[in-house]
Amino acid sequence: MVFYRGADGEVAALEDFCPHRGAPLSLGFVREGMLVCGYHGLTMGCTGHAHSMPGQRVHNFPPIRAFPVIERYGFIWVWPGDADQADPAKLHPLPWAESEAWAYGGGLFHIACDYRLMIDNLMDLTHETYVHASSIGQREIDEAPVKTWVEGEEVVTSRMMASVHAPPFWRMALRCAGLPEEELVDRWQICRFSLPSHVMIEVGVALQGMGGYEANASVKASSIVVDFITPETEHSHWYFWGMARQFAVDDPAVTDSIREGQHRIFSEDLLMLEQQQANLLRHPERKLLKLNIDAGGVRSRMIIDRAIAAEAGKA
Known part of the structure; x- marks a missing residue:
């Protein structure tokens, strides 16, 4: 086009x-x-x-x-x-994009891998402990149970972590929100996949014992990680990424800082996913294993497959 x-x-x-x-x-x-x-x-x-x-x-x-x-x-x-x-009217509603109570910053990557590998990556954030160890990863991610369910045509996975130390990225976010960065926090990750290939991830930290995800905005730093994935070929896609936040919304320096941090984080994903795709192409006979942490990606692929089959049937 x-x-x-x-x-x-x-x-x-x-x-x-x-x-x-x-x-x-x-x-x-x-x-x-x-x-x-x-x-x-x-x-x-x-x-x-x-x-x-x-x-x-x-x-x-x-x-x-x-x-x-x-x-x-x-x-x-x-x-x-x-x-x-x-x-x-079928366009996914994005109320944060039309509200002055939110700020947004983001970027774009071209990634040489199947777009569904990116969806797998975003619907299972266990990899943060390893791929993003220096920014948003922490061992509590591995230890917290993952819940997965389907709401209509939307797949949701969630992970709640109580009484943890905020990792570097979220310490920075707490500072920007005017909150103490060294105190224990309650952290959450709620990933939502919707057709055709969008993933929105509610993430944040709140001061310990103040209500976690439901805490008042004055005691938390929360945001939505925005992931728009546009397939290009069988083995490549365009990845529009960003973060919409509800703290320090009038400070462009915070937007720039978060964008730079996200760029580094997603660059780590890019490297892993491209090498994963290359490995899969080298070994097409290999079958991949599935664990309970893969449920979000597996169910997302089921919805994609069903939509493709329905479209082919109409054709």
């Missing part, structure tokens, strides 16, 4: 294929609200129809595909399926 803004400033999404000679339109440029192919100058409109070309008649060119697209919550969302089925 190629994305650009038309004359009215609205986002358009077209098939990245010039109908003239097949060049990627993404190698072109925008002029007066039209997308101009960088190969021979064919100008395309937002609906996928050819508009003009120097010295040529192109109005009868067959149109290329135009995708329904909306801009909301600070992101661009595209519907790649049947255009008649596109419905903005």
